Amino acid sequence: MNTPGQWLKLPLRFLRRGFLLFAVLVPLAAAEDYLSTDEFLSQVFGSSVPAAEKMWISAEQRQVAVNSIGLGRPPIRVHYWREGKRSAWILQEVGKEKPITIGVGLNAGQVETVRILAFRESRGWEVKYPYFTEQFSGATADENNRLDRRIDGITGATLSVNAVQKVVRWAVYLDRGLEPAITADAH
Amino acid sequence: MPTRIFRQIRLFLLRWHRRLGVAVSLLLIWLALSGIALNHSFDWGLDQTTGPQILQSVYRGDSIEFTSYKAGDMWVSHNGASTLYVQGRELGYCGAPFAGAVLFAGELIAACGDTLLLITPAAELIEAIDIGYDLEAAPTGIGINTSGLWLKSDDGAYAVDLNSLTFTLSTEAVNAVDWAVPGRHGDTIHAALEKASFGKGVSLTQMLLDLHSGRFFGKLGTAGMDMVAVLLILLASSGVWVWTTKPGRFRRKHSREKY
Numbered sequence: 074m075n076t077p078g079q080w081l082k083l084p085l086r087f088l089r090r091g092f093l094l095f096a097v098l099v100p101l102a103a104a105e106d107y108l109s110t111d112e113f114l115s116q117v118f119g120s121s122v123p124a125a126e127k128m129w130i131s132a133e134q135r136q137v138a139v140n141s142i143g144l145g146r147p148p149i150r151v152h153y154w155r156e157g158k159r160s161a162w163i164l165q166e167v168g169k170e171k172p173i174t175i176g177v178g179l180n181a182g183q184v185e186t187v188r189i190l191a192f193r194e195s196r197g198w199e200v201k202y203p204y205f206t207e208q209f210s211g212a213t214a215d216e217n218n219r220l221d222r223r224i225d226g227i228t229g230a231t232l233s234v235n236a237v238q239k240v241v242r243w244a245v246y247l248d249r250g251l252e253p254a255i256t257a258d259a260h
Numbered sequence: 261m262p263t264r265i266f267r268q269i270r271l272f273l274l275r276w277h278r279r280l281g282v283a284v285s286l287l288l289i290w291l292a293l294s295g296i297a298l299n300h301s302f303d304w305g306l307d308q309t310t311g312p313q314i315l316q317s318v319y320r321g322d323s324i325e326f327t328s329y330k331a332g333d334m335w336v337s338h339n340g341a342s343t344l345y346v347q348g349r350e351l352g353y354c355g356a357p358f359a360g361a362v363l364f365a366g367e368l369i370a371a372c373g374d375t376l377l378l379i380t381p382a383a384e385l386i387e388a389i390d391i392g393y394d395l396e397a398a399p400t401g402i403g404i405n406t407s408g409l410w411l412k413s414d415d416g417a418y419a420v421d422l423n424s425l426t427f428t429l430s431t432e433a434v435n436a437v438d439w440a441v442p443g444r445h446g447d448t449i450h451a452a453l454e455k456a457s458f459g460k461g462v463s464l465t466q467m468l469l470d471l472h473s474g475r476f477f478g479k480l481g482t483a484g485m486d487m488v489a490v491l492l493i494l495l496a497s498s499g500v501w502v503w504t505t506k507p508g509r510f511r512r513k514h515s516r517e518k519y
Contacts, residue, residue, distance in 0.1 A: 109394075149380075152389070
């Protein structure tokens with residue numbers, strides 16, 4: 074004969090396991106983190122952040138952005154920060170429907186830092202994690218604006234991954250446009 | 261509790277478990293199929309596919325409430341969700357809440373959610389500037405005075421420098437700021453907005469979502485789906501009870517007796 078205690082055993086076991094799974098999964102799903110412009114610039118330049126400068130994007134540059142890099146709708150002006158050969162760019166690109174704000178720090182034409190400052194899409198937020206962004210460290214682009222390395226994608230975040238890659242290529246391209254000015258400064 | 265009572269409860273639940281199962285089976289299959297489709301709507305591109313025309317008429321009755329501000333000679337409108345329109349033409353993503361738009365230094369400046377959009381008078385996006393971390397809270401207003409551009413937030417007024425991208429919270433009362441106020445756009449703009457916002461129609465994802473939740477059929481549909489949810493809870497509970505109370509369920513094999 075079964076006692077009531079025995080009947081309760083199985084449901085309680087299910088509940089216990091369910092609670093453990095819930096306790097593990099909830100903090101993972103709720104993980105959200107943004108970086109402010111100041112924090113990003115501090116990561117690129119340290120304590121002395123240079124003043125922001127503006128660059129008007131020419132029709133030719135916009136053509137490159139759309140045709141070569143694949144940006145959806147490049148702006149006609151961008152803000153950037155630079156000191157010596159180091160520059161920082163804060164750019165946006167739409168992942169699926171909403172823009173992702175991405176910070177790219179470069180030194181002598183090579184990517185040093187990639188950070189996701191704001192992510193508005195409902196999916197693909199995994200691009201915020203260092204295991205993805207650190208793949209860009211040391212990367213540069215060829216004359217066709219292709220990165221010199223393969224970036225591993227993330228399952229289920231293809232559009233966000235593409236958006237980040239495009240922005241990095243765009244930043245490298247824009248930074249290359251600054252080079253004469255930097256050389257002139259250096260002399 | 262005596263075994264006889266347990267057995268009676270079990271038989272009662274078993275009978276109603278079967279009846280409930282048959283009653284909700286078709287709806288359950290529909291919920292499961294629509295749930296799978298919604299779960300993969302992003303990958304299957306359902307959110308980019310317009311729903312069947314025959315069902316679109318249900319949505320046309322819901323008129324979108326646009327909020328419009330006159331900046332210079334241009335009407336800058338927002339659909340309350342995430343799209344900005346200039347003179348009735350769609351400009352692109354602009355989050356909520358929409359705090360307004362002004363004409364400043366020859367550019368249209370719109371403040372929405374965590375972003376400032378700088379737009380040419382020809383309705384072309386100049387630049388999108390993130391302000392999410394520069395203000396303590398989302399802007400509630402945008403205005404101009406003789407000293408420049410201002411943003412209003414819950415914690416005060418911020419002087420905006422668009423060259424250095426600095427946002428300075430004013431410690432003193434700010435006077436003579438001409439804060440943007442919403443206005444009534446004319447019929448021409450309204451018609452253009454209606455056309456621009458409903459141009460492609462409602463997506464298949466939205467329709468599936470509304471059918472899945474019952475919202476497609478209004479309040480009655482939602483109440484119906486609530487009832488189905490309660491029935492499913494009863495179904496699951498009675499199923500667990502009937503399964504766990506089966507005589508001999510937890511007995512060791514060697515001591516199991518024939519029931």
